[in-house]
Amino acid sequence: MDDWPILSLVTFLPLVGAVFILGIRGEAEVVARNARYVALWTSLATFIMSLFIWFNFERGTADYQFMEQATWFPGYNIDYKMGVDGISMLFVMLSTLLTPLCVIASWDAIRVRVKEYMIAFLVLETLMVGMFCAQDFLLFYFFYEGVLIPMFLIIGIWGGERRVYSAFKFFLFTLAGSVLLFLALLAMYFEVGTTDIQTLTAHGFPASMQTWLWLAMFASFAVKVPMWPVHTWLPDAHVEAPTAGSVILAGVLLKMGGYGFIRFSLPMLPLASEFFTPLMFTLSVMAIIYTSLVALAQEDMKKLIAYSSVAHMGLVTLGTFTITQQGLEGAIFQMLSHGVVSAALFLIVGVIYDRLHTRLIARYDGLVERMPVYSLMFMIFMLASVGLPGTSGFVGEFLVLVGIFQVNTLAALLATGGMILGAAYMLYLYRRVIFGVMTKPDLKAILDMSPREILVFAPLLVLVFWMGIYPMSFLDVFSASVANIVDLHQAALLQAPGRSFASLFSLSQ
Amino acid sequence: MTAISLDLMTALPELTLAGLAMVLLMLGVFRGKESAPAILGLSVASLTIVFFLISLGGRPEADAFDGLFILDRYGDFMKSLVVMGAIVTLVMSRRYCEEERLQLFEFPVLILFATLGMLMMVSANDLISLYVGLELQSLSLYVIAAIRRDNLRSTEAGLKYFVLGALSSGMLLYGSSMIYGFTGTTSFPLLAEVLATTSHGEVPPFGMIIGLVFLLAGLAFKVSAVPFHMWTPDVYEGAPTPVTAFFATAPKVAAIALLLRVMMGPFGDLVAQWQQIVVFISIASMIVGAFAAIAQTNIKRLMAYSSIGHIGFALIGLAAGTEEGVRGVIFYMAIYIVMNLGTFGCILCMRRSGAMLENLEDLKGLSKTNPLIALPLMVFMFSMAGIPPLAGFLGKFYVFMAAIESGLYTLAVIGVLTSVVGAFYYLRIVKYMYFDDAGEPFDGAIGRDMALVLIATSTIILFLFAVPGTILDGAAAAAASLLAG
Numbered sequence: 001m002d003d004w005p006i007l008s009l010v011t012f013l014p015l016v017g018a019v020f021i022l023g024i025r026g027e028a029e030v031v032a033r034n035a036r037y038v039a040l041w042t043s044l045a046t047f048i049m050s051l052f053i054w055f056n057f058e059r060g061t062a063d064y065q066f067m068e069q070a071t072w073f074p075g076y077n078i079d080y081k082m083g084v085d086g087i088s089m090l091f092v093m094l095s096t097l098l099t100p101l102c103v104i105a106s107w108d109a110i111r112v113r114v115k116e117y118m119i120a121f122l123v124l125e126t127l128m129v130g131m132f133c134a135q136d137f138l139l140f141y142f143f144y145e146g147v148l149i150p151m152f153l154i155i156g157i158w159g160g161e162r163r164v165y166s167a168f169k170f171f172l173f174t175l176a177g178s179v180l181l182f183l184a185l186l187a188m189y190f191e192v193g194t195t196d197i198q199t200l201t202a203h204g205f206p207a208s209m210q211t212w213l214w215l216a217m218f219a220s221f222a223v224k225v226p227m228w229p230v231h232t233w234l235p236d237a238h239v240e241a242p243t244a245g246s247v248i249l250a251g252v253l254l255k256m257g258g259y260g261f262i263r264f265s266l267p268m269l270p271l272a273s274e275f276f277t278p279l280m281f282t283l284s285v286m287a288i289i290y291t292s293l294v295a296l297a298q299e300d301m302k303k304l305i306a307y308s309s310v311a312h313m314g315l316v317t318l319g320t321f322t323i324t325q326q327g328l329e330g331a332i333f334q335m336l337s338h339g340v341v342s343a344a345l346f347l348i349v350g351v352i353y354d355r356l357h358t359r360l361i362a363r364y365d366g367l368v369e370r371m372p373v374y375s376l377m378f379m380i381f382m383l384a385s386v387g388l389p390g391t392s393g394f395v396g397e398f399l400v401l402v403g404i405f406q407v408n409t410l411a412a413l414l415a416t417g418g419m420i421l422g423a424a425y426m427l428y429l430y431r432r433v434i435f436g437v438m439t440k441p442d443l444k445a446i447l448d449m450s451p452r453e454i455l456v457f458a459p460l461l462v463l464v465f466w467m468g469i470y471p472m473s474f475l476d477v478f479s480a481s482v483a484n485i486v487d488l489h490q491a492a493l494l495q496a497p498g499r500s501f502a503s504l505f506s507l508s509q
Numbered sequence: 510m511t512a513i514s515l516d517l518m519t520a521l522p523e524l525t526l527a528g529l530a531m532v533l534l535m536l537g538v539f540r541g542k543e544s545a546p547a548i549l550g551l552s553v554a555s556l557t558i559v560f561f562l563i564s565l566g567g568r569p570e571a572d573a574f575d576g577l578f579i580l581d582r583y584g585d586f587m588k589s590l591v592v593m594g595a596i597v598t599l600v601m602s603r604r605y606c607e608e609e610r611l612q613l614f615e616f617p618v619l620i621l622f623a624t625l626g627m628l629m630m631v632s633a634n635d636l637i638s639l640y641v642g643l644e645l646q647s648l649s650l651y652v653i654a655a656i657r658r659d660n661l662r663s664t665e666a667g668l669k670y671f672v673l674g675a676l677s678s679g680m681l682l683y684g685s686s687m688i689y690g691f692t693g694t695t696s697f698p699l700l701a702e703v704l705a706t707t708s709h710g711e712v713p714p715f716g717m718i719i720g721l722v723f724l725l726a727g728l729a730f731k732v733s734a735v736p737f738h739m740w741t742p743d744v745y746e747g748a749p750t751p752v753t754a755f756f757a758t759a760p761k762v763a764a765i766a767l768l769l770r771v772m773m774g775p776f777g778d779l780v781a782q783w784q785q786i787v788v789f790i791s792i793a794s795m796i797v798g799a800f801a802a803i804a805q806t807n808i809k810r811l812m813a814y815s816s817i818g819h820i821g822f823a824l825i826g827l828a829a830g831t832e833e834g835v836r837g838v839i840f841y842m843a844i845y846i847v848m849n850l851g852t853f854g855c856i857l858c859m860r861r862s863g864a865m866l867e868n869l870e871d872l873k874g875l876s877k878t879n880p881l882i883a884l885p886l887m888v889f890m891f892s893m894a895g896i897p898p899l900a901g902f903l904g905k906f907y908v909f910m911a912a913i914e915s916g917l918y919t920l921a922v923i924g925v926l927t928s929v930v931g932a933f934y935y936l937r938i939v940k941y942m943y944f945d946d947a948g949e950p951f952d953g954a955i956g957r958d959m960a961l962v963l964i965a966t967s968t969i970i971l972f973l974f975a976v977p978g979t980i981l982d983g984a985a986a987a988a989a990s991l992l993a994g
Contacts, residue, residue: 074978075985116876138906142974149891152936156944164944170934175932179925186906186913186921426660467511 007082010049011130014122017042021119031112034463035407036107039118041250043100043125050096050129057089057150059476062484064198065089066133072139077194081135087262088132088333090501091255094339097253097459098352102143102244105457107242109354110158117158120150121244128252132259137185137195138460144177144256152244159240163323166233166240173223173233181220181260188268201267201488209497214272217265224257227317228287237357238306243350246302250309251343254337258316262332267485270492273321280321281411287314288418295425299341301349301359305342305427308385311422316470319400320414323489327403328482329475334396336474337384341393344381344460348374350441351453352433355446361429366438371448375434377457382430384464386423394465519573519580521651522525522562522588523628529555530621537614545612546603551989552617553599555625562594570980570990572634574851576696576945579634586839587631587766588624588985590846594759597850598908600958601857603750608863627763631770634821636685636695639767643681643731646760647674653755654748666747673740677730691717702774718782722884728771731764734824735793740816742801750865752811753866754853757816758846765823767833772827780830787828792923799930808856809869811934812849815893818931819845820875825847825917825924834911836981836988841904842981844973847891848901851966854959855886860952867983871936874947882955885967892970892991894932900973909980 020042031141064083072080083090102121110117124147131143148171156167176347189195192203199206205213234254238246266273288311295307312334319331351374352367353359368375384391387398397419404412438444449457467474517524529842533555537548563585570580593789606612626649651674655667689695691714692703730737746752772783798818811822823845826837858879876883892901899909905928912921945957955963973980 055515072977073981103716113877142902145897145902149896152939153943156940164940167944168933168940171936172929172933176929179929182906183909183913183918183921183925186910187908471931 003081006049006052007066007084007092007133008068010053010092011082011126011133014042014099014125014129015047018119018122018126021115021122024115027318032111033178035115035118035383036103038102039103039122039144039326042122043096043103046125046129047096047100050093052348053084053089053434054093057084057086057477059086062086062481067135077196078138078189079136079224080139081129081194081196082133082139084133084134084258084261086481088259091132091252091259091472092129092266092341094255094336095125095132096452098247098339098343099125101343101347101456101459102247104452105247105350107452109350117154120154122246123151124248127133131256133198137188137200137264137366139195140197140362141178141182141185144181145175147253147256148174148178149497151249154245155237155241158245161240161310162236163240169233170237177220177223177230179334180244183446184216185472187213187216197263204282204492204495205269209270211275213227214265214269214276216278217235217260217269218401220259220414221260221265222283225254225281225317226310227255228290228310228314229283231287231291234305234310235303238309238346239300239302242355243346246306246346246350247343250305250346251339253465254309254313255339258313258320258331258335259379261317261320261438262328262485264327266320267488270489271496272447273323273489274493277321277323280317281408284318284321285414285418286313287311288318288415292418292421292425296421296428298425299362299503301361301429302346302434303359304361304425305349308422308425309338309342311418312342314418315397315415317401318411319396322400322407323486324401325479325482325486326401327407328485329423329479330396330399330401330403332478332482333392333471334400334465337392337396337464338444340460340463340467341381341384341391344377344464345385347456347460348378350380350397351444351449356442361432363440364443366434366435367442367443368434369438370443370446373450373454376436377449377461378430380464382426384425384468387419389463390468392464394468395471413453475477486494512968515571516573516578516646518568519571520578520632521568522559523625523632525562526555526559526621526625526628527954529558530618530625533614534618537618540614541684542612543616545606545614545616547608547615548614549599549603550620553596553927555621556592556596556599559628560589560596561683563592564589570861574638576698577638577698578629579631580632582990583770583839584632584766586983587762587842588628590762590843591631591759591766592624592847594762594850595793596914597619597962598751598755598758601754601850601962602856603958604956605749605751605857605865608860609749611657613656616653616667619649620652621652624759627759629768630763631766633767633770634697635778636688636697638933639771640678640685642683642950643767644678646763647678648675650756650760650848651722654744656752657749662747662879663749666744668745671746677727677737679688679727680723680730682725684720684725684727687716687720691720697771697775698704701777703782704776705778713779713782713979718779721783723774724771724787725783725830728764728768729810731788732761732768732820732824733813734790734820735797735817735819736790738794738797739783741817742805742810742813746807746810746867750809750853750857750867754857756811757849757853760818761820762846764843765820765838769827769838770991773830773835777992779829784828784830787824788917790819791824791828794818795924795927795931799927802934803932805934806869806871808859808869808938809867811869811938812852812856814933815931818927819893822905822908822924822928823892825912825920828910828917828920829911829915831915832988832992833914834908835950836985837851837904837907837909837911839984839987840907840981843984844892844900844970846903847969848892849972850960851885851963852893854962854966855882855889858951858955858959863952866951869938869941871948872941873945875942877947878950881960882951882963885963887939888967888970889940890935892937894935895928896932898974902978903973903977904936 134140298304626646633639657663802814826834892899
């Protein structure tokens with residue numbers, strides 16, 4: 001297996017499945033069933049392939065591994081270049097894990113245009129995995145932007161009532177940010193003469209360029225994360241998207257923004273990153289507190305979880321811009337944990353949505369009477385989202401707080417306060433839906449989770465506890481890469497001793 | 510070989526096309542109405558011959574007819590795009606002509622003459638031959654726009670196009686005469702020489718600049734750039750759909766090719782003088798193209814505004830005024846023509862109970878009723894919006910690359926932001942097709958030739974990113990050849 005282009009295989013295998021599904025012909029019922037099975041087996045095969053990356057990945061080094069390279073734009077120094085380091089490897093795993101779960105979760109829920117639905121998800125998987133593997137900025141941008149197309153269709157075709165509005169808002173918000181990233185890409189290409197990410201990282205951009213490049217990248221990544229105040233597309237998109245769409249959106253797509261900050265903004269533009277740290281802290285703390293308060297007032301379960309996502313991602317950006325070992329490790333861990341937990345929470349909502357076709361909290365009460373297994377699952381993931389020790393959520397939050405306490409006590413204080421609010425809205429949600437007396441007549445006949453549904457949650461359950469109880473097996477993967485980023489950042493700051501931050505704003509140097 | 514036969518060899522594709530077009534015209538005149546389908550087929554065959562003469566020629570770069578006509582790789586590349594556009598348009602119009610009883614042999618013959626005019630424009634090396642080529646093209650197009658003479662909108666479109674086109678030709682001529690008056694020559698190479706000697710430090714004669722502005726205004730009209738775009742939506746809407754498809758593709762490419770040659774060749778040393786004009790035209794076109802299209806309900810009108818916007822994007826490359834910029838424009842136009850041919854192919858399939866449909870509302874639920882039309886149209890729409898990995902993104906990539914390299918940051922930022930606005934209306938078409946409930950299906954089979962067009966164009970748009978070198982190398986060689994001369 002050593003000389004196989006394993007990353008390209010993992011990236012493009014889902015596409016092969018999509019082509020197969022495209023070719024399925026026949027009666028509607030048969031087509032739907034075959035499409036489901038092809039999608040399931042393809043995504044499972046992809047996941048198994050990606051396990052090779054997990055097992056063969058060499059821990060304890062910041063180097064890129066499984067490198068592949070081929071000429072793409074001849075004569076322009078733009079290559080097809082793939083590779084993973086500790087930071088991106090786990091996101092690849094997360095993407096390949098969540099896709100088969102999405103396929104299973106949509107098994108009965110999606111009844112119209114099953115074929116197109118499965119194609120969209122497989123294409124989406126290709127784009128997600130490719131984005132995390134890309135070692136060339138332009139290649140990254142291809143995948144990063146390409147994600148918009150299948151996601152737009154998933155929200156727009158299989159979404160809820162206001163799906164058209166939400167799909168457009170999602171697409172245009174994200175596109176508006178991304179086009180500025182595109183200009184930053186071009187400017188960097190002209191400065192360096194290549195779009196190879198490693199070369200760009202090593203280049204050391206002049207201080208006068210860094211501010212503008214940073215702001216252009218910020219426009220794109222902040223929308224994607226999403227940071228307050230450009231988060232407004234997320235609640236809409238989540239509420240209207242089908243369950244599996246929400247899972248991918250929360251589980252992977254939001255991480256693209258955080259990943260972008262860690263992969264591009266921090267190492268390539270150290271001076272500007274340092275300069276804008278107060279801005280990032282302010283926005284992150286605002287996100288944590290404000291969106292938590294908003295979440296408390298939500299009537300719609302999905303909207304509540306969507307706002308909680310914004311708050312959790314605020315913690316991620318907070319940790320990222322501490323630029324300390326603990327803060328960054330915490331941010332990455334928090335992203336992974338959020339990827340598992342929020343995915344699970346959206347699936348949890350999906351389970352009862354499939355039964356009653358409403359997400360309004362007021363329509364449910366006392367579910368514990370009829371659905372004990374469901375209540376247990378809900379409780380575990382709810383507590384993981386709150387950050388109970390022993391679950392994955394705790395490790396990420398703890399590390400981020402350790403990081404932020406070293407840098408800015410006030411921000412740490414406010415962030416901790418926001419997390420208390422986090423516990424408040426989740427417990428409040430849980431109480432309203434699960435506890436109490438079951439009074440609604442249409443709930444009397446509600447069924448507990450089917451084996452298929454339990455199967456979806458099983459891997460997520462294992463991960464939540466694994467990450468919470470023995471986080472080292474994940475931290476090991478990326479701690480060397482994080483240390484490398486922190487070291488390079490310190491070195492870059494030392495190299496520019498006489499330079500005040502004012503130099504960032506002088507355009508002519 | 511004598512000088513004259515060398516000249517004839519240099520202009521072989523044009524001469525062949527002229528001869529064949531006249532033969533077909535005769536055939537039509539003597540055989541009458543019934544010959545129309547045959548002449549349509551023969552026209553496609555003639556254009557195919559010309560296409561092979563252009564692309565396989567391997568003829569040396571040379572000028573002919575005392576420097577009025579130039580043959581270079583730039584011209585060959587642009588001409589092959591033009592001829593390709595004409596061929597595909599004719600192929601696509603076959604079914605339309607049958608069903609709408611547009612069995613006029615004049616239609617294909619006029620398209621041949623228009624194409625001939627375009628080939629002359631692309632190869633023009635002198636203000637006089639430029640004008641002759643342009644007029645041959647324009648006069649044919651005026652007639653084609655009004656070819657449904659019993660249809661009020663079609664005749665209105667033709668008349669409008671003619672009046673405004675005549676005005677722009679007047680401006681162009683006036684500008685040319687000013688340029689001649691102040692420099693004493695109409696030949697491009699001589700103009701370049703004269704202007705090269707004056708441009709170092711000194712400002713060229715003021716009257717020369719005025720002439721240049723008039724020339725630019727006349728050409729801007731032909732590419733339908735803002736503020737000379739008013740005719741476009743009306744003509745696009747009024748003309749029969751195959752004619753609109755033709756307007757949106759081949760003449761646009763030819764006019765842009767001409768614009769590039771004039772600006773980068775004789776006036777290449779005056780970049781500082783015309784750059785601001787082109788920047789303005791480009792920004793204005795992008796903004797109008799993006800915002801005016803939002804309110805449209807007729808898909809042909811929408812495509813008119815879309816093409817105005819695309820011309821704005823292409824002109825970003827010209828505004829850069831560098832070889833990279835020219836390469837970007839050429840590449841952009843190559844992708845533009847493929848996208849537009851495909852899109853108009855889809856529009857030509859919009860037919861229900863024997864009548865053509867033009868409203869966006871008619872596309873409702875197309876993905877359920879006619880998935881094989883909806884899918885390519887979706888690909889083209891995302892491509893026009895410039896979303897990777899589709900080819901439209903690659904086109905934008907190269908023009909913006911040139912803009913950034915030349916330091917035109919404001920232009921680039923405005924450009925990308927208008928592309929977001931533009932994305933809105935492209936997405937709206939996708940919304941109609943994929944998000945809305947189904948309406949009545951379109952009429953039956955689209956025909957094998959149309960299916961072939963749709964498959965070929967959407968395949969190119971979808972997979973160009975995997976092998977960008979195929980078109981890009983040609984564009985780069987063409988740009989190098991334009992600037993070498």
